[in-house]
Amino acid sequence: MMNPAMLLLVAAFAAPLVVSLLGAIRHSWVPRGAILMTGLAFAAAVWTCIQDDASVNVPWAPTWSMNFSLTLDGLAKMYALLATGIGFFVVLYASKYLALHLHHDHRLLEEQTRFFGFLLLFMASMVGLVMAQDLILIFVFWDLTAIASYFLIGFDRAEEESRSSAQMALLVTGITAIFVLLGALALFQIYGTFALPEIIIASNGGRNTGIAVGLIVLGALAKSAQVPMHFWLPRAMAAPTPVSAYLHSAAMVAAGVFLIGRVYPLVAQYDWMLDALLVIGFASMAVGGIIALTRRVLKQILAYSTISQYGYVVAMFGLGGEKGVAGATFYVLAHALVKSALFMTAGAVTEATGKKNLPDVGGLMRRMPLLAAGSGMAAAGLIALPLTIGFFKDELFFAAAYERGMTLAVMSVVGASLTLAYILRFWRQTFMGVLRTEPEPISGYLVWPVVVLGIASVVGGLWTVPAIWIVDRAASVSADAPIHLHIAYHLDARHENVMAIATWVAGLLIYLTRRIWWPAALGVAHLGSYFGPARLYYAGMRGLNQLSDSVHRIEVRDLRSRVATILMPAGLLVGLAVIVTPNSTSSFAVGALGRDDIPLITMLVASVVSAFVVIVVRDHFRLAISLSSVGFSLAGVYAFMGAPDVTLVALVVETVLSMFMIGMLVLMPRPILRFETEVRAERRYLRRDAIVAVVAAGMAFFVAWGALSRPSPSTEVIDSQTVLTAAVHGKDIVTVILADFRGFDTLGEVTVIALTLLGVISLLRTGRLR
Amino acid sequence: MILATSLAIAAMFAAGAYLMLKRDLIRLIAGMILIGNAANLFIMASGLRRGAAPILPLDEPTADPLVQAMVLTAIVISFATAALALALVYRVYISHYSVDLSRLSAAEEQQAERDEPMTEDLRESVRDDTDGEASPDGRHAREAAIR
Amino acid sequence: MIAVPIAVLWFGGFVLAVLDGTRKPAAWLSVAVLTSAILSTMALGITVYQDGPMSLAVGGWSLGVGITLRVDMLSIVFALLSQGVLLAALIYEVVNGVGARIYPAVVLFMGLGLTGLVFTGDAFNFYVFFEISMISAYVLVSYGESPRQFRAAFVFITVNLLGSVFFLIGISAIYHTTGFLDMYRIRDQMPLVQENPAILSATIIFVAFSIKLGLFPFHFWLPAVYTGTRPSVAAILSGALANIGTYGLIRFGADIFPRELRQAAPVLIALGTASIIYGAIQALSRHATNEVLAYSAIGQVGYILIALGIGGPAGYAAAVLYTVLNSTNKALLFLSGSLRGWLAGAAFAIGAFSVAGVPPASGFLGKMALFQVGIAEDRPMLVALIFLGGALSFVYMFQLYRRRTAEIEAHGSSPWGAQVVVVMLALVILGIGVWPDPLLNLVERAALSLPEAQVP
Amino acid sequence: MPALNPQKHAGMLQSGARIILLPSWVIAIAIMLKGYADVGDGFSAGVIAALGVLLQGLAFGTDELEQITLSRIAPILSFVGLGLALLTAFVPILFGENLFTHWPGINEHAVHFGVLEFITPVVFDIGVFLIVYGFCVGGLHAIAREEVRQVRLRDRGRYLRSTTRGGSLADESGEVRL
Incomplete structure (x- = not known):
């Protein structure tokens, strides 16, 4: 039997390969092929989940101590299940959605191959990422998810909006990924290995380790769209809906919190890092929650909701302890189920009604009861109503926050009530009230995944064993200690229950009084868009481009200046070399000058004089003649240096070269060669030319003199x-x-x-x- | 002698460099040839010893034969380069009807402008993601959203 | 054994010069010649890898009297790199239809020059092979014969002639101060040479190679030439010819002038920094693909210079590795940059990811090596600089890619043959990224063949 | 002697050119064949021979130059020479010898024919001679032909068009080559 870890990886990576090949043969098979392959991958994930932990460890690049090491541990199992499971439903959904989407945009159905290829690559790289144990391998899969998301977000290539959103997502997550690489390399420098388990065992809690881990966490936070690097996520809504559903629940954004979970044993050693996580988490909760309240576009509400929801996770990691870690892990699981369902709801609604904005839809309950029910269950899960899996995610959160004191408890209640308010707004205004747009009938493929996920959320709330089983194992990896989750419904006045009730009341209040605080919330959102990091991003991009333009304007474009810009720095470098090296008197020697040298000197003078004649002559034919006389005088120099061979060759070469030159001059009409009329314009260059020539001469002089002054060696x-x-x-x-x-x-x-x-x-x- | 030779090399180099800064392509090539000459002279001067022609039988100290071989190679190569450059000047003249560098630079500028269409495609991406809040029907939209 | 690749290329160039390269059989013959040269270089490489450096005294003359060819892993890596890039460009052009009868011959001669100069152990012989490749390049730049190409060729010839002259002056200065042309003997003599003439000749040789590399501030010729020439020629110039600069800096710097290299380290790092920043900033808002790539090339050589400046086995290995990755990236991008069609688009994307340092495209290895060197040497400023350069390369590559997607959509599809060639090249780059060990191992061995790197 | 040109003053030049042709070749061949013995090698010999031929072109015009077979096929000669030089360099490898080994070897006896020695460097030198000769004559011949072409085009009033349009050279037939 194959190693489960390897099997899962192969199953996951087979999916994009097979689908691309299918696409090359017949693109109409692609959706079905994708469903099949994802189904297989999901099955593999389920099967491997009930197996024992398994590892693969083969040398990958031994020269750099990089290993291809995968471990299918509890954490990996949970995320692999999510990636393939949610992936399966997303693919199911997309198999119909995408055809509609392409049809709307008048595009060829062939583009499905591209879409499913990258979507499955996304899934496969997620599966690889969660199992990877070698930090470089983690980085590779990490960036692979960024690549896949780049092409998926930018899938509607014809639209500038889509392309620039993809670019933004890639820049934010890609550049911050370099932090992950840097952190990995810094850890390697300290521990001499890229293997994460070994580093965790050996870690000493030192300052450098802290910086390295901090860098990795920074990359993870950007990927999880945490404040202040959250702005790319709402823009990434330019992607087709299945991508958004996947990206927000089980891939990309989840990858960020996964990585925190993966390196958490290292993170937990540093209180400052935990505090930072706490601050960032609560900030994201607040920012995401408030802005989500003000959005009009369906998917935007959900996008800001994701920022806020992952804020919870990050905050729980920041709270730390058994409850925090277990809570965070559980939260990811619960959130993935419901958020993907909600996104698919938004997509289905848009497909049915053609509307993207919340104010344009409403009263869909009667027309689309199944969808309403499914998404209702999911929404209930997200706002943590009892009998759904979501209830426990909030309960764990409250428990962990309460342990750290009243302030945090209140803050978490406020945060959770925001969630309730915007989800209520989302669901109620979509499905209740007056019917605004008559929906067209849509395929069951767009509805059933929502329903199944909604039911899963309820079942998870009723029968908690599987979730606990998964989360226990996953959280134990993050905490580096065995964790046992105890969740159940308690009908008493314990503080979690009180806080939950307080949340519902507060949330309902917020929702009902929305007319009062609306301008304030909008103000916050506007403030964010004017002074927030997105603004900074745009200003930065614009500034860089302007800088580039202005630097380009002064770029040398003229051959003469190009020559000058070579001679000048060369001269300066040689000058620098002369200055920095110790100059003894013997460095530069005058050399003996005997009577025998007189003929030689004479010829040298002759050649120099004729060289200067070349400068001053106007006529081109005279130029050619004087140029050849330089050559002839040099031939004379060579003759007096005891080099008859050189003299002979120099003479004949000079003759032929002059013939060449004169031949070329004859080919060109006289007017072409006439420059005298513009001599006046030339005059302003004279000084520059002279300076450059002098610098060049100085360079030649010092090199020649310096070298020749050295007494001859053996x-x-x-x-x-x-x-x-x-x-x-x-x-x-x-x-x-x-x-x-x-x-x-x-x-x-x-x-x-x-x-x-x-x-x-x-x-x-x-x-x-x- | 060392100083004298170095000065001669430098002077020749200066003349060549000066010519290479002219706008006339023919002069530019003349400059190249002069700089090549300066280099050849330097090779010759870098011989390890001086004396008579290195031809057997030897009666007196001879000049360094190795630098002579080197300088022969260098002369030939710079000759070849100059010939190629001359042929190129001819083609430049054919294609631009000019051997004037300022004309050539002007042609290059035009090309550069053609390469850089002044489409400000950046502006589009710079739009804020206020997702329609700032749309022209501002107030109405806001009311609708509050609903 | 050593002479075989050189002989193959030399005879091949000679035969092709007589034939009409625009005819298909002749063009494919040139591909066959170059392929067999690569195969023989590989065979040689295997021997060198197993048995250590080899040498061959041409004509059987003892050390110093004649010319000695010397092949170590560094030579092998550079020879294979240059030949590989030339092969890709040649096949690309052959598939597209060769436009000038001399093109295949000149490409082979350039291969000869590039192979010869890495194989030779003689400083003046280096110059001769250097000139063979330069003259080939002069001829190649005007390939295509539009006014633009002639302008580019003229710029190229003018500037590089200066570089050649500087190099020649440096070589004769070395000869005068050491009395040898053989690199081994020069290396032995160099410590005895006074500091002053040594640093002067080192400086002028450094300038010569910097001009070839297009290093700031000697780069002003480069954008005009790279944007002016045909794609295959630009690929050759940046992927193969520019290797002369890197190889020269490594061979002369680390091998002959180690003392001067250490003294000049701050200057190297300063120039490298300037190159990285300048190239990246210029590349940011350029619109023409080739222009972005040209400025990117200026930026990328900065990294190589920084690696050299840091020095040591790791530094040299990083420099060699970066050269290999950069050359292949640039070759791929220049070739695919002018094509249309989804295959070419995919190949271009892989190249773009590689330049930005996103795995699994191979470019990340180069960044990684540099980071590693910077961290090991405890130079946070350098690490920050490399990070900044990497971030900027992200921005300019993907601004370019964003613009190009619209372009690709708007136009039709290029011939399949050309697209397949660039896809093959892209697959090589991906392959290196996925399984980097052979390359890393080779590069490490190459760096270890430098005497300076062997000192513990 | 060919028919004299109408221009009287050219007569001197032309007879001079004709007189010099033979000696220039004799000198060239002598320089080359003397081998290692004295100043000069294949390179200078090639240039001298080329100068002799080119003088004919100068004196009698391009058409006369075309008559001299050696000038028309000069570029081909050049590559024949390259082949010769390459063979002397690389053939020894086939005999298991070192690259560029000359025969006879060090201190071995060489076949003498009067003052001539039969040694492979002479073959190499002949190769060099041919290359250089081909280069000088071929290059200048190309220039001369270009001039003739220009004159013809100018006569037909097409010259300016063909040049200002830029790019490739148009043939006499107006068809663009390349």
Whole structure:
């Protein structure tokens, strides 16, 4: 039998592969294939869930001590169940939804392949992430979810809104993912391993470990859309509804709190980190809750609700202790069931009525009773009514908060009552009241998943054993200690019950008095959109682009300036080198000047003079002539340096080069070559040119002088070359070097010539050899 | 002698660098050739010893044959490059009807402008997500939402 | 054994020069030649991996008299990298239909130059092969023959000629101060050389390679050239030719001038930082794909320079690794950037993710190596800088990608052949990301072949 | 002697060019074949030979240049030379020898033919000679042909159009090559 962990991974990753292949063959099979494959993955998850914990550990990149290590522990089991289970219902839902969606947008049905491919990749990478034990592996799967979500959010590629939302989500989660990587590397630096279990065992609670873990948690918070990195999530609503349903419940956002749960044994060592989590959690609860109250778009209400709900989870992790950890874990499970159902409700309503906004719908109860019932159960779960699984999530939360004192208890009640208010508003105004838009009949695929999830939420509230079984095992991993959850209904006045009742009352009050506080809430929302982090993001992006534009405006675009910008820094660098190195008197030597040197000096002067003549001549033909005279004088220099071979070659080369140059000049009409008329315009460049030339000359001078001042080292090489020349039947050492000792150079040199010939004839005769 | 040679190299380099800053492509190539000459002169000067031509039989101290071989290779390569550059100038002239760098730069600017359409597609993404609160029918919408 | 890849490329280039490269058989022959060169380099690489560095005295002349070819893992990695990028670009062009008869021949000659210069152990021979590849590049840039290409070619030739001259001056300065052209002998002699001439020649060689790399502030030629040339040529320039710069900096810096490299470390890091920031900021709001990529190339070499500046085995390994990843990314992006169609779009996306450092595309390994070096050296500022650079690369790559999706939608589909080529390249990049160990191992061995890295 | 050109003053140049052609080749071949013995190698020999031929072009015009077979096929000669040089470099490998090993080896006896020595470096030098010759003649020949083409196009009044439109060179037939 295959290792359960491996089996689950294979089952999960087989899904996107199979679906993509199916899409390549026949795209109409894709939805059914996706249902089948997700179903299989879900079955695998269920089966592996009841198996013992299992591990896979194979070397992945031993050079960097990276291992491909997966462990199917309690935490992994819970999240894998969620990812595949919710994934299954989402795919079921999407199998009909997407065709409608594409049809509305007049797009080809073929695009389904792309959608399901990425949706299943999303699921598979979630499954991989939850089992990964190697920090780098975690990072890889972590970013894989970001990639999948990027393409899913931006699925409606034609719409700018959709593309920029996808970009925002990717930038926020992708850039913060680098923090996860950094944290992993910092931990590696301290503990010499990427294996999380080993790090947890060895962890010393030191400052550096704290920073590293803090970085990882930072990445996790951004992914969970916690304040102040929450702004990408509402924008991600640009995605088709199934994606939103999945992203908010069991993937992406859940991945963030999962990671906190995964590294929680490390987090729990630092009180400051727990306090930070607490603050961020409550802040997210407040911000998400208040803004959710003011939204009009159905999915927006739910999006801000998610921010607030994951705020609970983060806050519970911050509260810590057995209750906090168990509560947080339980909360994720309960929330996933109900939130996905609510999103699918919103999608179904929009598909049926064509309306996206809450004020445009209403009274759908009678037209869509099944949907109303299903989402009603889910909504009840989210607002923690008794007999639903949601009741316990709040109860655990209250219990954990109460332990930490009255302030937190009150805050948690207020937060929970906000949830009640906006969910009440959402559900009641959709399904009760006056019928605003007559819905069209919709496929059962859009309704039944909602109903099943709603029922699951109620069943979970009545028969708590499976949930407790799962959560116990998951929370034990996070807490790094065995945890036993005790949940049951108690009909007494214990503080959890009191707080729950207080929540319902307060929530109802908030809902009923909404006309009074509405402007205030809206004000908060507006304040957020004007001074909040989203604003900062946009301002930052705009600022960066403006900065880029203004820097680009001063970018050098002229070849002359390009030359200058090479010569100047080169000169400055050489100058710097001269300055920083110790200069003894022997560094730069004048050198002896004997009578024998007079001819040589004369020729040098001649060549320099002719070089300056090249500068001053106007006419191009004279330019060519004076240029060749530089070459000829240099040939003379070489002759006096005892180099007849070089002299010969320099002479003939100079002749041919002049012929080339004059030949080219003949090809160009005289007016083209006439620059004299614009000499005046040139004058303003003269000073710059002169300065650059002087700097360049200074550079050449110092390099030449510095090098030449060094007394000659051993002449071993040329001595042996001299000796060997006779042995190979040679007399002229230079020729022998060229053809024999360093014949390889010559071969390269003639290849350069042949290559240039290719270039020249391609430029002049389009490459024909004849 | 060391100083004198270095000065000659520097002067030749300066002349070349100065020409490379001109707007005339032919002068630019002349500058390249001069800079190449300066480098060749430097190679020659970097010989380990000086003397007569290194041809057997040796009677007196000879010049360094290795740098001569090097300088030969370098001369040939810079010659080849210059020839290629000249052919290129001709094609530049054919395609722009000019060998004036300022014309070429102008053409490059035009190209750059064509590459960067002034569509401010950023503005769209900069819209706030007040999800319709700021819509023109503001008050009505707000009333409806409060409902 | 060592000579085989060089011989294959040399004869191949010669044969192709005579044939008409626009004809299909000739074009495919060039692909076959390059492939066999890669295979022989791999075979050589296996031997080197098992038995250590190999050397071959050309003509049988003893050390110093003649030229010695020397092959270690560093050479193998760079040779395979350059040849691989050239092969991708060549197949891309062959599949699309070669537009000029000399194109395949020139690509092979460039392969020869790039292979030769990493195989040679002789400083002047390095220069000769360097020139072979540069002349090939000069010819290639004008490929396509539009006014724009000629302008680009002219800029390229002017600027790089300066680089070549600087390099030549540096080589002769080294010769004069040490009396040798053989790199081993130079390395032995270098400690005896006074500081002053040594640092001067090191500086001028550094400038020469920086010009090839397009490092700030020597980069001003680069955007014009990369945007002006054809995609396959831009891929070659940034994916293969720019390797000369990195290889040169590593070989000359770590091998010949280790003392000067350490002295110059602050300058290297400062220039690298400037490159990263400057390249990224320029790339941010550019619209043309190639222009974004060109500025991105300027930014990416900054990382390599920083890795070199930090030095040590880990630093050199990071530099080599980053070069490999950057070259393949750039080749992929330049090739796929001009294509339309969903396959090409997917390939481009993989390249974009790779540049941004998102796994499983291979780019994250480079960032990871740099972070690791920065953390190990306890340099939080550098880590922050690399983070900033990575964040900016995220922004510019995906702003570009966002714009491009609309573009891809608007136009039709490019020929399948070209799309398949870029997808293959993308799969290589993905493959490296998914199973990085072989590359990491190779790179580590390559860095260890530098003498400086062997010092504990 | 070919028919003299109408321009009288060209006569001197033309006879001079013709007179020089043969010596230039003799010198070139001598420089090359002397091998290692004295100053000069295949490279300078190639350029000198090319100069001799190019002088004909200067004196008699492009059409006359075309008459000299060696100038028309110069680029091909160049690659023949490259092949020759490559063979001398790499063939030794096939015999199990080192890359670029010359025969005869160190201190081995070489076959003499008068002052000539038969050693493989001479073959290498011939290769270099051909490459350089091909380059110089081929390059300048290309320029000369371009000039002829320009004149023809200008006569037909199409020159300006073909150039200002930019891009590739138009053929005489107006068909765009490449």
